Amino acid sequence: MIQSLTDGILVGAILSLGAIGLTMVMHTLRFANFSHAELLSIGAYSALVCDALFSGILPSLAAAISPLSMTWALALAMVCAMSLTGLSALIIDKFVFKRIREKGDELSMVFASFGVALIIRNLLGLIFGLKSQLYSKDIVFAVVLSHDPLVLVKPDQVFVLIAAVIIMLVMHYFLSRTTLGYALRAVAENASLAEVSGIRLSHMIALIWVIGGVLAAAAGVFYGLTNHVSPVIGRDLVLPIFAATIVGGIGSVYGAVLGGFVVGIATNMALLVLPSGYSPAMPFVIILVLLLVRPNGLFGETQT
Amino acid sequence: MIGILSYLVFFVSIASILAIAVLGLNLQWGNTGLFNGGVVAFFGAGAYGTLLLGGTPQPDHIGGFELFYPLALLGGACAAALLAWFVGKLTLHLRHDYLAIATFGVAVTFENIMRNAEGFSGGAKGLRGFERPLENWVSNGFTYNLAFLTCIAVILICTYFFLERVVQSPFGRLLRAIREDEVAARSLGKNPDRIRLIAFVTGSFIVGVSGGLYATFYAFVSPQDVLPTLTFQIWAMLIVGGAGNNRGAIIGTFLIWGAWTTSGWSLSRFAPVEIQIYGGTLQYIMIGLVIVGMLLWKPQGLFPEKLVMSNSGKK
Numbered sequence: 057m058i059q060s061l062t063d064g065i066l067v068g069a070i071l072s073l074g075a076i077g078l079t080m081v082m083h084t085l086r087f088a089n090f091s092h093a094e095l096l097s098i099g100a101y102s103a104l105v106c107d108a109l110f111s112g113i114l115p116s117l118a119a120a121i122s123p124l125s126m127t128w129a130l131a132l133a134m135v136c137a138m139s140l141t142g143l144s145a146l147i148i149d150k151f152v153f154k155r156i157r158e159k160g161d162e163l164s165m166v167f168a169s170f171g172v173a174l175i176i177r178n179l180l181g182l183i184f185g186l187k188s189q190l191y192s193k194d195i196v197f198a199v200v201l202s203h204d205p206l207v208l209v210k211p212d213q214v215f216v217l218i219a220a221v222i223i224m225l226v227m228h229y230f231l232s233r234t235t236l237g238y239a240l241r242a243v244a245e246n247a248s249l250a251e252v253s254g255i256r257l258s259h260m261i262a263l264i265w266v267i268g269g270v271l272a273a274a275a276g277v278f279y280g281l282t283n284h285v286s287p288v289i290g291r292d293l294v295l296p297i298f299a300a301t302i303v304g305g306i307g308s309v310y311g312a313v314l315g316g317f318v319v320g321i322a323t324n325m326a327l328l329v330l331p332s333g334y335s336p337a338m339p340f341v342i343i344l345v346l347l348l349v350r351p352n353g354l355f356g357e358t359q360t
Numbered sequence: 361m362i363g364i365l366s367y368l369v370f371f372v373s374i375a376s377i378l379a380i381a382v383l384g385l386n387l388q389w390g391n392t393g394l395f396n397g398g399v400v401a402f403f404g405a406g407a408y409g410t411l412l413l414g415g416t417p418q419p420d421h422i423g424g425f426e427l428f429y430p431l432a433l434l435g436g437a438c439a440a441a442l443l444a445w446f447v448g449k450l451t452l453h454l455r456h457d458y459l460a461i462a463t464f465g466v467a468v469t470f471e472n473i474m475r476n477a478e479g480f481s482g483g484a485k486g487l488r489g490f491e492r493p494l495e496n497w498v499s500n501g502f503t504y505n506l507a508f509l510t511c512i513a514v515i516l517i518c519t520y521f522f523l524e525r526v527v528q529s530p531f532g533r534l535l536r537a538i539r540e541d542e543v544a545a546r547s548l549g550k551n552p553d554r555i556r557l558i559a560f561v562t563g564s565f566i567v568g569v570s571g572g573l574y575a576t577f578y579a580f581v582s583p584q585d586v587l588p589t590l591t592f593q594i595w596a597m598l599i600v601g602g603a604g605n606n607r608g609a610i611i612g613t614f615l616i617w618g619a620w621t622t623s624g625w626s627l628s629r630f631a632p633v634e635i636q637i638y639g640g641t642l643q644y645i646m647i648g649l650v651i652v653g654m655l656l657w658k659p660q661g662l663f664p665e666k667l668v669m670s671n672s673g674k675k
Contacts, residue, residue: 088457090397090464155656164655166395166460167595171651174592178644186641291588295468298461306455333476340465347450347462 058205060324066213066282068320069220073275074293075300075312076227077268083307084244084264085157087165091148091173092272093294097180099141099273100280100289104184106133106140107191123211125192126281138273145269146262148172173290181287188286216278223274224313227267231309240264244307292336296323299339303346305353314354318342362502369505371621376512377573379613382597383519383606384566390604390665391527392559393539394452395460398467399594402440402564404586406571408474408481409436411581415490421479429493433572440568441561448560453553459560467588475583486582493576512573516610519566523606535559592647593620599654602661611663616650 078092110129111118117129152172156164198208231237242250243260251257279289299319304311323338330338346353381403388394396402412423414432427435447466451458474481481487498504526532537545538552545552575581593616601612623646627639635642654661 082457086457088460090460152652152656159659161659163389163393163395163456164659166397166457167599168652168655170397170592170595171648171655174644174648175652178641178648181641182638182645186637295465298465302458302461306457331476334472337469337472340462340469343462343465344450347454347458351454351458 057328058202058207060328061321062201062207062209064321064324065317066217066320067324068317069217070275070278070282070316071293071296071300071320072313072316073220073223073271073278074297075304075316076224076309077264077271078297079301079304079306079309079312080240080244080264081268082301084247084261085153085165087162087169088298090166090169090294091176091290092169092268093297094173094176094180094290095141095145095269095272096276096279096293097287097289098144098176099137099269099276100285101180101184102140102273103130103133103137103277103280104189104191104285106136109133120192124215125212126215127192130191130277130281134274134277137277138270141273141276142266142269145265145272149261149265173294177287177290184287186287188284190284191280210282212281216282220274220278223271227271227309236263295336296320296339299342302343302353305355308353308355311353311355366502366505369502369509371617373505373509373512373577374574375614375617376509376516377570377577378594378597378617379610380512380516380519380573381567381570381594382601382609382613383516383523384563384568384570385594385598386563386603386606386609387523387526387566388560388563389598390602390609391532391539392535392556392563393456394556394560394563395456395463396560396563397460397464398470398591399463399567400586400588400590401463401467401470402444402567403571403574403590403594404470404474404581405440405443406436406568407575407581407585408487409439409568410572411436411487411490411575412481414493414576415487418482418489421482421487423480423487424489429576433569433576436572436575437565437568440571441565444561444564445557448557452556452560467586467591471583471586471588474586482582484583486580486584487575488580490575490579492579508577512577515569515573519569520606520610523566527606531555589644589647592644592651593617596647596650596654599651599659599661602663602665604665605661605663608661608663612661615662616647619646 074093074096077095078089081087081089081092107127107130110132111127114129117132118127120127121131152168153165156168198210201207201209231241239250239255240260240263242253242255243257247257250260276289279293296319297316300315301312302315303318304313304315319339319342322342323335326338327335381399385396385399388396410432413425413427413435414429415424416426417424443466447462448459451462475484477483492504492508495504498507534545534550534555538550538555542552574585597613597616598609599612600616601610602608620643623643624639627642628636631639
């Protein structure tokens with residue numbers, strides 16, 4: 057019970073990071089981006105490559121940061137992966153989404169994101185192989201938090217949770233205290249009005265993609281660190297992340313954070329009563345319940 | 361010679377079955393502008409429904425009601441329609457992308473339940489114990505397949521003419537009106553939510569018929585048949601053919617299914633062994649490129665929708 061709760065919170069932190077970017081894209085660009093979860097895969101794999109690169113150049117970096125299995129090289133690689141994934145998101149927008157957006161069809165965007173997801177996922181499989189990989193082959197033992205009830209936590213998981221919360225706090229500071237954050241929120245609120253006030257719409261859209269990519273990369277690396285890296289990360293996480301945005305209400309950043317934790321915890325708690333084979337279906341059940349009870353999400357506003 | 365001929369019959373049968381599903385999707389996306397991200401769930405509901413209703417009793421799971429075949433097929437299609445009604449009722453009055461997400465979720469969940477609920481669907485090993493209708497009466501397998509193809513073709517043609525009638529009817533005009541400008545349609549006293557629900561359920565019913573025929577053709581269905589891949593394939597067929605054009609949808613099906621089987625065959629035949637395990641991966645990239653490429657450079661497809669203008673509009 058407590059163990060499921062702990063695991064749920066840890067998974068929830070990862071989902072929240074993914075959902076923040078998705079909810080911003082969905083709100084401002086008005087389409088359900090089915091390729092957002094693939095950004096997590098891109099992040100996880102870029103970190104894998106950078107990690108190998110850094111450890112190769114400077115072997116001293118390959119030492120693990122005790123008590124984590126994470127190395128200094130991976131920490132650096134994560135920063136690189138975040139910028140690379142932000143860049144990838146921009147490139148994908150430039151070549152696909154922007155061009156379709158200019159034709160003015162929102163539904164075609166949803167459709168295109170399906171295609172983009174399929175291409176990215178399988179290209180990653182083609183380049184890196186279909187098998188799953190690990191950042192570190194060292195076995196890190198879980199730490200017993202308490203014996204009764206038995207709660208086990210790996211140091212990596214604690215690190216991931218703390219790092220995710222710090223990133224979310226930075227996001228909060230950025231959105232609520234900086235001019236750029238104000239501009240971003242203005243665009244999400246009313247794009248035309250924001251443009252009249254002298255905000256460059258194209259710059260803001262680019263910024264949203266970069267933020268989405270950066271946060272997704274962090275989520276991807278965290279997922280890789282606590283699970284494994286494989287080309288199907290995107291396929292496995294797309295529905296939970298969507299569920300998190302819907303629970304929070306499309307467009308609400310704080311809702312997305314909460315939604316991520318709700319989905320993570322609910323999915324893990326459900327395993328107490330359901331066989332584990334059913335866990336991929338849980339996010340959908342959450343979506344269903346929410347649509348029945350509160351269609352606009354916990355923090356969402358009515359919109360057409 | 362007979363080998364090639366029987367393969368041809370096989371190919372045309374599958375393509376025709378899929379064409380029915382593409383026609384159903386065309387009613388939803390092409391004519392009404394509804395994004396169904398989980399075509400495969402409705403296809404699967406039709407397939408599982410038909411086999412459960414029409415199959416022989418099995419010791420380890422429910423079903424096997426040995427229903428008269430057309431009734432079983434109808435039941436399968438109704439199962440798909442019911443599922444669509446449920447999803448549509450929940451999401452069609454919300455922002456358009458809720459439907460996309462919910463249908464996508466239905467597909468994931470459907471596959472998941474079929475894989476796990478052994479007592480219901482036979483689990484991962486699939487649903488067996490179905491006898492194809494009248495198969496004992498026809499001794500020759502080839503003749504049977506040919507006769508089966510004829511039945512499929514008849515259903516395909518009926519579906520085509522039915523949908524053509526719908527598109528040209530006042531109801532079809534209403535669908536396009538809602539797709540183009542919901543507020544304007546509402547101002548004329550129409551109820552977009554209800555009309556969209558009708559179109560969505562009808563389209564899913566047709567997809568369900570296609571799924572039922574598919575399962576009948578193989579006399580078997582397993583979770584492997586309801587993977588998201590099929591959704592992507594059906595979408596690619598529609599977008600290549602041209603959304604909104606029923607004839608285009610059928611031609612698109614044959615083109616994409618031809619390209620899919622040919623590429624699969626050539627990869628397994630000519631590609632080196634190391635590459636062969638990536639055969640599926642390469643094919644998925646191909647489907648993804650077709651979808652994105654069409655949307656970027658030829659969004660109306662090879663056969664664009666013909667805009668119907670009323671007589672009063674022509675003047």
